[in-house]
Amino acid sequence: MTNGKPLSSEHRIEIAAGILLSVFTCGLYNIYWNYRQFLAMNALLGREEYKFVPWLLLSLITCGLYHIYYEYKMGADLYSWLKEQGREANPNLPIIGLVLACFGLSIITDAVYQHEFNKLA
Numbered sequence: 001m002t003n004g005k006p007l008s009s010e011h012r013i014e015i016a017a018g019i020l021l022s023v024f025t026c027g028l029y030n031i032y033w034n035y036r037q038f039l040a041m042n043a044l045l046g047r048e049e050y051k052f053v054p055w056l057l058l059s060l061i062t063c064g065l066y067h068i069y070y071e072y073k074m075g076a077d078l079y080s081w082l083k084e085q086g087r088e089a090n091p092n093l094p095i096i097g098l099v100l101a102c103f104g105l106s107i108i109t110d111a112v113y114q115h116e117f118n119k120l121a
Helices: 015-024 028-045 052-061 065-084 093-102 106-120
Strands: none
Touching: 015 028, 015 106, 028 052, 028 065, 028 106, 052 065, 065 093, 065 106, 093 106
């Protein structure tokens, strides 16, 4: 069992605002949103598993392929943490993240994950 704790209110992001800001800033806010989700996931896991700078650089170098992998990985880790804590979770969370990211809908994936984070904040 992980030693992570439920999140504080600093990890809460309004989903509609995240989507709108991501669209209006042509994706720049989405980069920040991912950074904030990395902080939330690290807080849950109790370790620094998600690192922003390597993610950003590898996502740029691989033309987004690494980001698709990270969307899957975050969904898998989030699902595992929720199950370990005895919380209800969708077992398809990693696949949802992967499929949406493959179709260029990472903003929707981020919204789905943020919904889970917000429930814990």
